Amino acid sequence: MSTPVGRRLTLVLAATFSAVLLGSVAAATSGSAFAPVFQATPTPQAVPNEVCLTCHSNQNLSLTLPSGETLRLFVDEEQFAASVHGQAGLQCVSCHRGYLPGQHPTLGVENRREWSLQAAQVCQDCHADVFQEFIASVHGASFAQGNLDTPTCSDCHGIHNIPDPHLEQFRVRSPQLCATCHADTALMAKYGISRNVFETYVADFHGTTVELFARTAPDQPTNKPVCIDCHGVHDIIATDDPESPVIKANLVETCQRCHAGADPSFVGAWTSHYAPSLEQYPLTFLVNLFYALFIPAVIGGMVVLVGIDAYGRWRRRGETR
């Protein structure tokens, strides 16, 4: 730990100590209009946020991890206050356990990724039901194996700035969230997964609309689906799993959730994240090929004829008609 941080730590401890003399102020301050989504009530905390912010409101506060990565330790108080946890009246120490007056434990992690995996364990203390769903998912299985590529809670939800995931904004922007990993060429190649899922989604009816909403009116509800509407949220399973809502056998049922009365052949109207080719959606591929030749031929022919006509008129200028 660098010297300035050490000095600040002393300050924190002093402040914490004085705070505890005033009694457990924080215990009484939680209270919110929010419907609780967590299972357990956080235990009353003894350290008020102000104490932590004495140091952590410093924008330059950071820590160098053994991996050489820098971990910023700055917390934006306003951002946290606006977050779903800030609104619910949670305290720093509601999540940062083990921080008591006179106690400021070290993180004990090698790198940033390990730290975020560790953080996910904290979330399950309150969100146990969601965590159970997650652990059973394709992402959770990889998480349980300690795979550092796994998205954890904070990768999608954020940390101190967690927005309400039920807000329309969160929903219409969620495909971009999935795309941060699923459009990453190197990362997807590692697992043999297509990196075109976002591009092909945006190219189709659903994604075109959702992206327009995300860009122009993110707070307006749209009836078009985002990734999680078909694939699931915390319970996402592999697309080749027989239980998957998007595997061919189950797809018509998934479509029917929005398209009542859809015939099994309606499923073919969705290009299943494939860019049209001779193997996948050949008719669409051939239509594109036809117009790639037809448009230049027609417009080219027109331009030549118009050009010749204009030249003729220019050549005959001044002649009596």
Place this chain on the structure above:
Amino acid sequence: MSALKSVVRFNLSDRLEHWLLVVSFTLLALTGIPQKFAHQGWAVALIQLLGGIEMVRTLHHLFGVVMILEGVYHIAAVGYKVYVRRSPLFMLPRLKDLQNLWISVRHNLGLAPQRPASGRYSYEEKFEYWALVWGLTIMTITGLFMLIPLRVTQIFPGELIPAAKAAHGWEALLAVVAIIVWHVYHVHLRHFNQSIFHGRMSESEMIEEHSLEHERLRAGPLEPTPQEVQRRRRLYLPLAAGFVILALIGILLLVSEQTAITTRPPLP
């Protein structure tokens, strides 16, 4: 028209059809082209300006129906001219049109002394007319496929829908560029031909652009007698009205599909 004699080239019905096309084509292009390029800055701005994507789609569907109905009316109007008025099929492409194209190119390059002699419609006009027939047919079919995918896929394979979407977008682009290159050049830039607005064309223009038609009109073409017209109208008009009404009902039934729920179910 005392000093300069003129002839009637387009009647009121023809001119009304042209206006229906001008309005529906322009608004369809304005609401459709930004949907094809939905993620480019200018398209997003235009969609915003027109009231958002849902409004743009509603307008597009509305003017699409207007254009389809114009097509239906056109079929009835052509039928009237051919059956009741016994009008020759001036618009049919003939070998002479290809010859005229060749003469015109040679004339413009200074290789032929005379410009081609055209009938009622020149090869440029015929080309544009049939391009429009082709375009309107493709756009109607592919547009309806996208509008009522649930019904279409009860009969046809699902892949027709994305294929229709691809064709609709490309054909639209072709139509807009063709109008800008071909139509704007021939009737605005080369010479502002206003006959489609007031219906008349001066005799000198007729001699210049449509010499064969001018000769035909001077010779006094054989017109059906008022009695003949009256008799054929009594048969044709109810038939045409029935056709238009049936097409109207058919289109309204087709476009009324509830493709998707309007409000999505709550997140699981």
